[in-house]
Amino acid sequence: MLQPLKNNHGQGIVETLIVIILFLTAGVFALVQLSIVIYNNLLVNEASFATGRVAVVCKKDEVQSKTQQAALLILGPQVSPQNLIPTKVSVWEKNPLGKAAKDYANQDILAYTTRIQFFTRLMFSSLLNPFHMFSFYSGGNPYFEQISRARMVKSPDEKYYWKAYPDAKNFNE
Amino acid sequence: MPKISTNNYHGQALPYFFMMMVVLLLCWMMIINLGRLMYEKMMVQNAADNAALSIAAYRARVLNKLGAMNYYFIGCPLYGGEDGLGNYFNLFGSLAVIAGPYGFCLQMPLPPMRVGDNKQKVVSYLDTIDHFCPGTELVNQGGEHRQAISLIRTLVDAYAGENRLQDAVRKPYPGTATLLGRLVTKVQSKNSSGENIGPEFVPLTTFSLGLKRNRSGITYYYVTGRLCISAPPIPIVLPSGFHTHFWFLEELDHKENAWLYADKKTFYKSHKITVQAVKLSSHDSNRGYPFGDRLFGGIEWPDIMAIASAATYNDGGPMFPIEDVEEKDASNKISPVIDEYKKAENKGWRAHLVPVGSGLLH
Numbered sequence: 001m002l003q004p005l006k007n008n009h010g011q012g013i014v015e016t017l018i019v020i021i022l023f024l025t026a027g028v029f030a031l032v033q034l035s036i037v038i039y040n041n042l043l044v045n046e047a048s049f050a051t052g053r054v055a056v057v058c059k060k061d062e063v064q065s066k067t068q069q070a071a072l073l074i075l076g077p078q079v080s081p082q083n084l085i086p087t088k089v090s091v092w093e094k095n096p097l098g099k100a101a102k103d104y105a106n107q108d109i110l111a112y113t114t115r116i117q118f119f120t121r122l123m124f125s126s127l128l129n130p131f132h133m134f135s136f137y138s139g140g141n142p143y144f145e146q147i148s149r150a151r152m153v154k155s156p157d158e159k160y161y162w163k164a165y166p167d168a169k170n171f172n173e
Numbered sequence: 174m175p176k177i178s179t180n181n182y183h184g185q186a187l188p189y190f191f192m193m194m195v196v197l198l199l200c201w202m203m204i205i206n207l208g209r210l211m212y213e214k215m216m217v218q219n220a221a222d223n224a225a226l227s228i229a230a231y232r233a234r235v236l237n238k239l240g241a242m243n244y245y246f247i248g249c250p251l252y253g254g255e256d257g258l259g260n261y262f263n264l265f266g267s268l269a270v271i272a273g274p275y276g277f278c279l280q281m282p283l284p285p286m287r288v289g290d291n292k293q294k295v296v297s298y299l300d301t302i303d304h305f306c307p308g309t310e311l312v313n314q315g316g317e318h319r320q321a322i323s324l325i326r327t328l329v330d331a332y333a334g335e336n337r338l339q340d341a342v343r344k345p346y347p348g349t350a351t352l353l354g355r356l357v358t359k360v361q362s363k364n365s366s367g368e369n370i371g372p373e374f375v376p377l378t379t380f381s382l383g384l385k386r387n388r389s390g391i392t393y394y395y396v397t398g399r400l401c402i403s404a405p406p407i408p409i410v411l412p413s414g415f416h417t418h419f420w421f422l423e424e425l426d427h428k429e430n431a432w433l434y435a436d437k438k439t440f441y442k443s444h445k446i447t448v449q450a451v452k453l454s455s456h457d458s459n460r461g462y463p464f465g466d467r468l469f470g471g472i473e474w475p476d477i478m479a480i481a482s483a484a485t486y487n488d489g490g491p492m493f494p495i496e497d498v499e500e501k502d503a504s505n506k507i508s509p510v511i512d513e514y515k516k517a518e519n520k521g522w523r524a525h526l527v528p529v530g531s532g533l534l535h
Contacts, residue, residue, distance in 0.1 A: 019189055020189070023189070024189055024192060024193065027193050028192075028193070031196055031197055032196070032200060034200070035203055035204055038204050038207075038208075039203075039207055042208060042211045045211065046211050046214060049215055049218075053218070053222075056526065057526050057527055057528045058528065105520070105521075105523060155525040155526045155527065157486060157488065157523075157525065159488075160484065160486035160488070161484075161527045161528055163441065163486075164441055164444035164484060164486050164487065164491075165486065165488070165490050165491050165517075168444075168491070169441045170441075171441065171444065171527075172530075173441075173442075
């Protein structure tokens with residue numbers, strides 16, 4: 001039969017250890033994790049804004065390749081398997097008003113939507129993102145998926161991105 | 174010696190709370206700083222885009238206005254909008270002549286006279302309208318024709334002369350474009366007091382229209398006499414009789430300035446406008462940033478810059494005759510002024526954003 005303890009000295013130390021280990025550590029890392037998620041989100045937002053801007057001033061047949069390159073250029077230094085993992089950069093043409101429209105000069109009004117899909121690698125995924133493969137006990141999904149989008153209206157006449165009128169020389173010649 | 178009691182546990186969570194708060198504050202500050210940085214970057218880029226596009230749109234309107242003035246008031250004063258100064262077939266200096274079948278000059282007095290294409294002989298439209306003249310006729314013109322050509326000269330001078338209407342639109346362009354760029358970037362952002370705190374405007378290209386004033390001169394003549402010869406001396410159309418006109422001219426006035434033309438060396442380049450918007454770290458609105466800089470080791474807020482290009486374009490053509498000569502050596506042919514304007518007027522100059530450079534420089 002267990003005898004009651006005759007003194008409770010050291011109880012505070014034990015409680016302190018429990019609090020530090022469980023709450024402080026988890027709390028601090030949760031805050032750090034949240035900051036990383038927000039940081040990545042801001043960064044990819046900036047990247048999608050910049051790729052959108054590339055899309056609206058390049059030729060139609062170069063839109064796909066140039067937006068991919070632009071996203072790579074901007075996100076490249078930040079990409080890390082331990083933190084930020086971009087998975088897909090998509091760009092597609094949209095009618096900004098929901099239907100085909102033309103401006104006063106009879107040019108099509110088009111917009112480009114850029115979409116960057118990326119993962120942020122999570123610490124403590126079993127706590128922060130516990131559902132993985134439909135199982136709560138699988139250790140969680142360490143990859144937290146986020147998506148960032150931007151949309152800009154295309155510059156109207158791509159024939160004149162480099163010159164001013166039909167027989168003109170290029171601006172930079 | 175006082176005994177330290179271990180039986181009082183009040184306040185034991187306080188240190189943990191403070192430690193948590195420190196971490197929370199650090200994360201909070203980092204996110205505030207980063208969010209502010211991203212916001213500033215997008216705002217500065219928008220400011221640069223808007224400034225470039227506003228200047229290009231302004232430039233397009235100036236070109237459209239100047240092109241129309243060239244056409245209506247220099248190229249085609251009082252000539253029905255189709256022909257311009259010098260619609261007079263000049264063969265022998267102060268003697269002008271046309272010849273053709275009966276009825277041709279009566280029905281279409283102007284087109285055959287366009288062949289001359291010499292703006293230095295400017296005469297009144299009234300003089301080119303022939304009245305039917307059987308046989309031979311010598312007419313002394315009265316003072317009304319001098320008044321008519323004086324009116325043309327006054328109109329041309331009002332639009333093309335120094336400090337007149339065309340130059341009132343053309344000359345302020347560089348300064349107005351710069352002011353416009355500054356205004357557009359400044360109003361991009363406001364503080365809580367409603368003051369404009371947008372970035373600074375830095376033009377990276379010179380603002381020029383690439384246009385020059387043709388200074389080869391226009392000489393105005395009036396008709397002192399007209400001679401018509403018809404053979405046979407009765408009007409017959411079929412078979413066509415021969416019919417000719419001679420006009421005797423006398424100089425009324427000479428003006429140095431004529432229409433605007435596009436300078437071949439600079440016109441094609443001047444359409445692209447590249448500007449930079451800069452928000453320096455020392456800007457008033459950055460006071461207090463980075464938030465908590467001492468905690469981060471005294472880091473400095475960066476200067477934020479963005480660059481943008483816009484251009485004017487016209488699918489119809491340049492709208493102005495293009496020449497590669499000095500102003501005094503410019504061509505005196507009127508037809509390019511008319512033709513270039515008519516090709517380009519329906520499209521008009523417009524503005525859009527363009528890539529800053531090649532590759533990914535957007």
